[in-house]
Amino acid sequence: MSSTPERAPSGHVDRVADYYDDNTRRFLLVAESPGSDAIHRGVWTPDVANAAEAMDTVNRLMIERVRGYVPVDGARVLDLGCGVGGTMVRLAHEVDGLISGVTISRVQADIAAKRFAREGLTDRCDVICADFAELPARPHYDAMVAVEAVVHSPSLENLLPSLVERLRPGGRLILCDDWMTDKDRGLAARERCLDQFRAGWRVGSLHSVAELAAMSECAGLRLVEDLDLTPYLRLGRPRDRLIKLAVGATAVVPRLRERIVEMPFWANMIGGSALQVGLSRRWLEYHLVVLEKA
Template structure:
């Protein structure tokens, strides 16, 4: 990688860290399930009874896909972009293993550590404040998960092989994230929407599932499941409609929008509005993907 590319990647990582340092506490206050400590999206699959269950759906789906594929005792798991540790606690309790988490945000790491102490899991849950693209060579993990995280990587194509190197044979990598589709490719409105999503939410790697599959295969992973969860998201809630109106009014003048997107609060509003638009038109989809090392 050239020095220019390295500097650009480092600058992007710093922007992601600032974004989460500034926004995380607000995310917890306005989460779909306040008090759950989950800052990822709720997924309202059939049988989900309320917001707390919706917030836990992704954790449940990942746990189900790891049970039987990691050691019954002493499993070593890694949560990439672990946020405030809610998924780590779920995995530690359900799979009886030790869970390490990596977050680029100092604020998230501090909140996660307090959560582990309250849950009595400080011996089994460890959070590292670092870039998940710069993991040490050891230890190796039985499984890795990432929820709404790998899109922040400056280069998913470089990240995947580095993760494979740290995954034990037969280990699973589970990614739940937003993926670009080929629908309306070349349409100006689609391009504007995706550009605003990238800028607002500090997206570094936005790929199709097919592109991910090709990268993964080259790195020694096979895709064993691709589960489209888009239809189970609740789009267009009153809060979302209000944000769309406010963002639309503030973004009429491009130079105003460009200034606002540099501020983490407004960046989240602009990126979130674009995400809603993209998901509703299926320019973006929300998939849980299971990959397995040979």
């Protein structure tokens, strides 16, 4: 089915948990819009006026695609890889129902729970610290969303059927993530870049949207929308250029690169720098994808 084998290393889930436990508080400090409680990327669509709005773009786009496809009251929505709960809070203000989230990171789960308490949402928002591939069979959800999360799955091909089992008929799975393209496939520079992205950002499943669509169809989902957000990312910011220089210096000693990629801080630098290159050369693209259960 997939032309690209999944090759997450042994212990991958634990490595993802360590990565976010160690990095999350720093992510919040250096976010494009500090104080937003969002650790995903800002998307500068033409209607966006400032960094806060850019950080909310993905949330807004997801809400638009959830509203109208869930019950007007009593909806159940699940945020896969919910981070510190920013998207969940936005959903809770826009969708009448229960918003659940799951994160592999204990640090993120604790931050999210405290935010729900501050917002007075503990009766409508709950977060569990677990692997989203091993969720209870019930309850069933009207919609599931995931922002920059499913790329960490050791096997997206195995994950999709388990999610479909927990999604009601007609329910939506909305994914916003990085997807591989076929551009320059086989080129040595491209493959090195993607390998650095995988290693640094603890990526377990890197697929194209076409591969996702094929896997989804086999799992009982149909692709209803594919929105390319890559043109609206701001690449090559001063901070990104500094990181590229720092990461480039480590390439002089390959064994050094191999060692520091295991350190969550440097792993983020290495993976993020590779991501910038991949996006700028269109080896990777950032897409919002909507799938629907038959």
